[in-house]
Amino acid sequence: MWDERDVIPARRGEEQFALVRTKPEDIRRIRELEQAGFTFHNRMLTMEVNLQKWDQGLERCIRYECRYLEEVSQDMYGLACLAFVRDRRFHLKREFDQTFAEPLILGYLEELASEPCMVFHCLYKGTLVGFTVIKKRENLVCENCLGAVLPEWQSKGAAMGLYVYMARELRNRGIKRLRGEISSTNLPSLNLHVGLGGRFVEECDVYIRRMD
DSSP states (O other): OOOGGGOEEEEETTEEEEEEEEOTTOHHHHHHHHHTTOEEEEEEEEEEEEGGGOOGGGGGGOOSEEEEESSOOTHHHHHHHHHOSSOTTTOOSSSOOHHHHHHHHHHHHHHHHTSOOEEEEEEETTEEEEEEEEEEETTTEEEEEEEEEOGGGTTTTHHHHHHHHHHHHHHHTTOOEEEEEEETTOHHHHHHHHHTTOEEEEEEEEEEEEEO
16 A cells, blocks of 8 residues: 655756655555556666775776765765766656756755765776765665766776775775665666675665646
C-alpha cells in the first residue's frame, strides 16, 4: 500500500513531478502506482565497497592530480552540468532535456553544499576534470552522493584514479565502508565500482508521475 507520504515531490517552473521508490518485487505496490498514474522511471542499485579489504595495488591507477577539500567549489557547478546529460535523477521529463535538467543539477549540488561534506577533485594541469561529494553516515560509513567526470575524460582513467584516491583517503580517515546509489543504465559507473571491489547490496525502482 502507498499513500501521498511516500511521494518525493519535484518541481521545475510550472511543471510538477512526484517520485516514489519501491522494491522491484513488490508487484502489488507497483500496480497501485500504475493505477494512480505513475510510470517506471529508473532502477537504482546500491553498491558498497569494503574499505577494510582495500587493494593497495589499485593506487597505481592514480595518474592525475587529486585533492581533498571540505566544501563544494564553484567550478564544480559547471562541470556537473556538462557531465549529467542522461542522469534520470535530474532528467525527469520523458525526453532528455538539458535545459530542463540543469536547474535541478545545480539545486542538488547547492543542497549538498549546505551541509558538511567531503569533496574530492581530479585535476589536469590545474583544471578540474572530475569530482565526488561524500557525506558521512553512521557506523563509519560514507555515502557517495554525487560523482562527475567530464565526458572527454571518462575514457582516460580520470574516474578510476579519482575514486581510488577517494577510497584510500576515506580508509585513512577510519571509514570502513563506502556506499552509493547508481542507476542501472550507468554502465561506466557500475563497472568502475566493480573494479574497486564493490558489490551490489540493494536495489529499488523509482516510479514517476508527471503532471505536465
